Amino acid sequence: MHMSDGLVNAPTSLAFGVVAALALAVALSRARADLDDRTAPMAGLVTAFVFAAQMINFPILPGASGHLLGGALVAILVGPWVGSLAIAIVLVVQSLLFADGGITALGMNIINMAVLGVFTGYLVARGLRALAVRGRGGLLTTAFVAAFVSTVVASLGFVAEYAIGGAAGASLGTVFGLMIGMHTLIGLGEGIITAATVGAVAAVRPDLVYLLRAAPQPMVRHGRADATEGSTR
Structure with missing residues (x-):
């Protein structure tokens, strides 16, 4: 889903750049309350994992x-x-060091x-x-459901931005069809990978899963109730 330079006109790019900066400033402020001895190491691990996964690209449109x-x-x-913040760091590094995204x-x-991908996924999961x-x-x-929905919603963000200031010459209908169609398929794969990864972590250390730590009741695992830690969130 990486957009390259020139796919959208300069005013649109600038406007969304400002919105992104404001969103990250809010995230940075709010993230401080969530960082602890469990979240910080996990954040580093998932950032590295996502970075590696996103380096495997295939073309959908010229410039995307x-x-x-x-x-x-x-x-x-x-x-x-x-x-x-983890996803933003991945995107900045990819753009500046690997020319992956303009x-x-x-x-x-x-x-x-x-923003759209992460918060949609969280809202669905919550x-x-x-x-x-x-x-x-x-x-x-x-x-699985959270990953699938977040992937499709993120691709809709791409379509909306192209509708506002698209400069690549492709029709909006073509962009919509290709982006939504391809990311519906990507969402299925992402759902499987997300479910497998979250399941593996929860099987060993459910207290490291933010969603479960925030849960008001214990998670039942292997036929018994395993109380998740840090449920005061």
């Missing part, structure tokens, strides 16, 4: 690529505020993946949290 996003994954494991389009990429704490199956289902 498809790949796994990781928004729901980071939201479930480290929370939306820390998660949005510098002028960085604000739009951050909005789509670090809405399904009662299911997630019932057992492993519920947690895997929650992670």
Whole structure:
């Protein structure tokens, strides 16, 4: 979903750059309350994981690529505020060091993946949290659905930005069809990967899963109730 320079006109790029900067400033302020001896190491791990996953790209449109996003994954494991910063760091490094995503389009990429993708994933997961704490199956289902929905919503952000200031010559209908169609398929893969990763972490250390730590009731695992730590959130 990385947008390159020139895909959207300069005024639109600038406007979304400002919005992205404000969003990250709020996230930085709010993330301080979520960082502790469990969240900080996990944030580093998921940032590295997402960075590696996003380096596998395939073209969708001239100037736009498809790949796994990781928004729901980071939201479930480290929370939306820390998660949005983790994805933003990945995008900045990719843009500046690997030319993966344009510098002028960085604000739009951050909005789509670090804001829309992360917070949509978290809101869906939080809405399904009662299911997630019932057992492993519920947690895997929650992670899958959150990842799928967040991927499609992030691609809608791309379409909206192109509708406002698209400069690539492709029709809006073409952009909509390709982005939504491809990211529906990507969302299925992302859902599987997210569910598998969250499930693996929860099987060993459920207290490291932000969504479960914030839950008001214990998660049932292997036929017994395992009280999650840090439920004072």
